[in-house]
Amino acid sequence: MRFLSRRRKEKTAAPGEKLSSRLEDNLVRLNQRLGSMADVVQREFYIAGDKPVKAFLFYIDGLVNRGLIDEIILKPLMEESLKRGRQFRSADEIYYHILSSTDAELVTTWAELLHRFLSGELCLLIDGNAAAIVVDARGEQVRGIEEPPTEPVIRGPRDGFTENIRINTMMIRRRVKSEHLKMESFILGELTRTEVIVAYLANVAQPDVVAEVKKRLQEIKIDGVLESGYIEEFFCERPFCPFPTVLSTERPDRVAAALLEGRVALLVDGTPFALVMPVTFFSLLQASEDYYNNACYASALRLIRLLALNFSILLPSLYIAITTFHQEMIPTSLVVSLISSREGVPFPAFVEALLMEITFEVLREGGVRLPRPVGHAVSIVGALVIGQAAVAAGLVSTAMIIVVALTAIANFVIPSFEAATVVRLLRFPLMALSASLGLYGVGLGLLTILIYAASLRSFGVPYLSPMAPAVAGELSDVMVRRPWYLMFFRPKLIAGKDVQRLEKGSSELDRG
């Protein structure tokens, strides 16, 4: 942070320009810079004593806890000298003897002062001193800790990240109370000056991954960062890569688990979404809950998810291919009901599927975008349009409705929203391929996706590992979930030196 902020400062003010010791001069400068800022509170007062010293207090309204100002600044300054019978006039003295706040500092340059001021700290200029006192008395309004709406669980902690980075770091620190948990702060965005924190376990994470994350962060020269999505795209390995090569999550327990596995986490001020890297495709199919539930149950869920993934990417294209090219594969009894349901449908299967899939995507987007009270109306209309009217009007077949519905629901089974999005997108080209080349086309499409995914890397880790290249002993935590008493190692490609996570003989069950 130091390195970065110093370089940034040089642009906002002449390098190292010092404060003047005359308050009047400083105020003139200040007025020039801070004109037309309605949210600035300025207060002139005298530090009590036999020869009162003029002082000037200014801060941004709303970012500062007002009660705290009266308590730790104004009251002591205006009363303490009287009580002690001694005149305090230098900033040093006031800093060391009077201020009753832990988080205060003396600054001497304009650039530093303005930076502190704009990030919501309280600034105090005292006549006759070429230094200002800045006090961190931040007290902005924040949303409380709530259950993360995008990643609900049945079993597991219910707290989710908030928009405030301090609360977020607190939630991680409270879970991992280790000296090895490092959090390095960076300032990103020329104008927004957003705080970004890189968190990792120094004894577990691979040093070169940490260095790479920091390097890429420092290379970003942008005017503003409002959400972690801005940074996520800078971490892509390829242009226009649809696959997420970092994981975004709202759950502090998920970040803590990732840190324990040797991954690096990135917190961005102003958003509840943290980033985790490196990730592999299969880790996007895992939910944090997997590790809290019974291992057998969690394993079954993982297999279901794998199945759902296949459904949601393949079902429409398989339907098209089989009904158009490979009717012989359908069992005879089914073929009869399929034909009767498609009777009177004026479109080929591809157009029918495309129509319904696009309708569904529109409804889904509408559901997200519409104001809550209207949402119900949309779902009713959607259900009627998709479910009833389309069939009754003879536009689509009932079988197609089942396919669309199953595809849609299967898509929601994928825990990572980003991964689910890729699957949603990819099924359209697959549908086109299957309409033109049948199952052969579907195969070509799948192979293309496979080659692309296999060529991706997330911070040096092959995207399809530990399946391909297979890592011995780790397949048991991909398709299924290893019980905790057998989870001896961290993922080998992700954790660096310290792979052991469970000591042998920790349970009766493996001593047996």
Next chain:
Amino acid sequence: MLEKGRLYWWQLQWLLFNTVFPTAVMFVSAITAQVARQDAWIAILLFATVFGLVAGLVCYYLGIRFPRLNLVQYVDLLVGKAAGKVISCAYIIFFLWINAAIIREFSSFLATAFMPETPELVFTATIMLLSAYMVRNGLEVMASVNQLLVSVMLFVFASITLLSVNDMDFGRLLPVLEKGWLPVLKASLTPGYWRTEVAVMLMLLPYLKEPREGKRAVVRAVLILGFLVTVDVISNLAIFGPELTANSTFPTLNQIRYISLARFLDRIEAVVMILWVAGILIKVGVFYYVAVLALAQLFQLEDYKPVVLPVGFLLALLSDVLFTGSQDLKEFIIKPLAVMAYTFHLAIPLFLLLVAAVRRVGQ
């Protein structure tokens, strides 16, 4: 070095496996059964495995003398610059030729068995584009893709075999060795050269993380192949008998068509076809890759990527021009290709190994 990727030995093992398996499983049993009748499985289990092991080990012992170098790079050291270049050129031409045959087999198979109304060009063009894309991405990606595919392929192969056990009558394999060993030995020449295709290791060995493990990779690949192709041939023979097996073009495909489970899993050959396409993609990709790599090294290019597309284009063209029809292709596969394969997979490496041993070149 042109290729920076590094493989684990098991990745090479499965890569070599899929270099042989996809076409072997489709074509070998018919060709072998034409000569060896019901004893085709012996030819495949015993002799072909021996051929494969010999070729694989010769290539391994040749390659291991020159760590981190492949054939095109060390052949100059062995026989001198001029002769070395000639041998390299010959290998490139051979790789292209055999690949053209594979691509043509693939296209004509799809066109005859699945989509008779689609021109063969469509299949050739799509598989070439796809494998060009894969080859551009390098060896590691190819190995990773292959690894995922192999697991599914093995699962499906096992399922198919198990599902058709019902139709098998092992009495059809009798009598064993009716006419003695000679026809069996003669018949094993074709599946034998198929197995020697593991000799592509000549080009791939230096890219192992630990080249010494190449021996394990190639031996295991040949043995796994021996086992699986034998299972395939035995099930073909046991279902159809030697006569039908020898006369049908794709006995394994017929076997899959035969499967009917509870009147629900019917005619699943289209699904299996996708997997077979995936296997062929790897097979074409491997030969494509070694050709491209050898070409780039021969002309000392800094990167092999610029030659990928031109070579792909050439391959598509060759696959169309070199063979007039499926009969011509079949004849080419049985005779001239066998001679070429034994020359390039076995004879030349053996010769080079002898030269290396006599002249004490390499380690």
